Amino acid sequence: MQIVTIQNLKKIFKDKEVLKGINLEIPENSIFGFIGKNGAGKTTTMKSILGLLKVDEGSIKIYDDIVTFGENKTNKYIGYLPDVPEFYRFMNAREYLKLCGEALGLANDIVVKRTEELLTLVGLANEVSRIKGYSRGMKQRLGIAQALLGKPKLLICDEPTSALDPKGRKEILDILSSVKNETTVLFSTHILTDVERICTHVVFLDEGVIKLQGKIDEIKKMHQSNEYIIQFLDENHAKKISKRFELDLVNPIEVKVLVQKLNEVLAYMIKENIAFSKIEFLEKTLESFYLEVIQKWSRFYHFSRKNY
Ligand SMILES: Nc1ncnc2c1ncn2[C@@H]1O[C@H](COP(=O)(O)OP(=O)(O)OP(=O)(O)O)[C@@H](O)[C@H]1O
Ligand SMILES: [Mg+2]
Incomplete structure (x- = not known):
């Protein structure tokens, strides 16, 4: 079953068409890697899924419920870690998660139990210091715990690993990989090796157009080297x-x-x-497919422009 279905999604900012008719299906229990360079439209797509942006055309469904801008009924299914997460820096992790749990309307005993489970999951159970003393990696890990608090069916993380060193990236990838049985994961990045490490599915977005999407092993087979x-x-x-x-x-x-x-x-x-x-x-890497696909499209684009 698809947890997210996007049809012909278009978004225009001022006079710039940032999403040019995107079609995307995210199956339940997948780890979906959302790849694209800076400005490709990843954050715009994610915010649209969350109903945080008014789209210009097309539709987004979470299961069978249509996402509507400004309404949050579909967000009961979703946990979200934004690209620049904001925290109350003077709190510690437990205080912060308690506040988030209250905001979600969860009962106190559930928040306490869930907080301990999640802090253990993200490796912060023994951390008593205030968030202002956290490293970037610790903040991202706390951000994931916050996003998972309401036991979402879909976890959306916007570039959770981009600013981290290899150790920090591995920790985040391990966490995302470990929650795959409970939640579908959609995460954006421009680091292809991160996607290759844990994702089951991938989508390449380039200048607001989806250039390739599907199961990673099938894509690899399709583009097998000889x-x-x-x-x-x-x-x-x-x-x-x-x-x-x-x-x-x-x-x-x-x-x-x-x-x-x-x-x-x-x-x-x-x-x-x-x-x-x-x-x-010679095994092809996701990076080499990506470059191939993007180059093929760019040649096609120049050809079309020249001929029509
Ligand atoms: N609120 C806004 N107003 C005007 N233009 C915007 C706005 N938000 C995004 N854009 C433009 O839309 C395009 C896509 O932006 P988006 O943030 O979705 O890209 P991205 O793939 O997330 O990039 P990055 O990897 O840098 O995070 C960019 O050209 C950006 O400048
Ligand atoms: Mg972004």
């Missing part, structure tokens, strides 16, 4: 093979070879007694 990397023990061997077969050198000791040519290259290496340390299939 190349191998051969790694040599000796730079001279790499150079020799690269020259003879007109192969690209990936680095001084590795060449890239198409599967159709592999047997021929290997036969030559055996004949010439050339040793190798590794031959491996």
